[in-house]
Amino acid sequence: ILNVEQSPQSLHVQEGDSTNFTCSFPSSNFYALHWYRWETAKSPEALFVMTLNGDEKKKGRISATLNTKEGYSYLYIKGSQPEDSATYLCASSGGGADGLTFGKGTHLIIQP
Amino acid sequence: AAGVIQSPRHLIKEKRETATLKCYPIPRHDTVYWYQQGPGQDPQFLISFYEKMQSDKGSIPDRFSAQQFSDYHSELNMSSLELGDSALYFCASSSGQRNTEAFFGQGTRLTVV
Helix, strand or coil: CCEEEECCCEEEEEEECCCEEECCCCCCCHHHHHHEEEECCCCCCCEEEEECCCCCCCCCCCCEEEEEECCCCEECCCCCCCCHHHEEEEEEEECCCCCCCCCCCCEEEEEC | CCCCCEEECCEHHHCCCCEEEEEEEECCCCCEEEEEEEECCCCCEEEEEEEEEEEEECCCCEHHHHHEECCCEEEEEEEECCCCCCEEEEEEECCCCCCCCCCEEEEEEEEEE
């Protein structure tokens, strides 16, 4: 079983500030890294899928980077807004595991 | 395009009763994941299946059991329900192919009274 770790578990950020958090995963036999945004009482929304070392993806104020050699991905949010409040899940595939292995998520709270 | 179907969408049960939640994955998806999201809480991974076998296990209480059937649909069985089991239960499916994302259903809202 892959061990996907996310940190921090919870994060409070002032509106307008930028923030980032981490997803770490075993780098051996890595195949793909996924980021999801999960608002309370809604279905998760897929943000990014990244496969190549050095990949950087952007969607509005949210961007993500990938380092497959050291086994981590950063998710950045620029100029946080209240609507960014959500749990951000990452999931990794590869390492001999079947399907995706999800991290426990980072719970982001944007304070006005 | 077909999505992940969860049924029922809403369920009200009394304490100590049993509930069964169903998840129908996207066609040709062979992996299913179950999550629980309590009111105001972070989502908690419960259990996952790949090719009808349990592949990972998270914070699933012993009162809960789940399985994946030959048609790849999955059922989450919850017995001796407690008030604290009231939550949204989400199911997701993915293909065993490594580069596919997981798609989530709309969730089942379970209320235990």
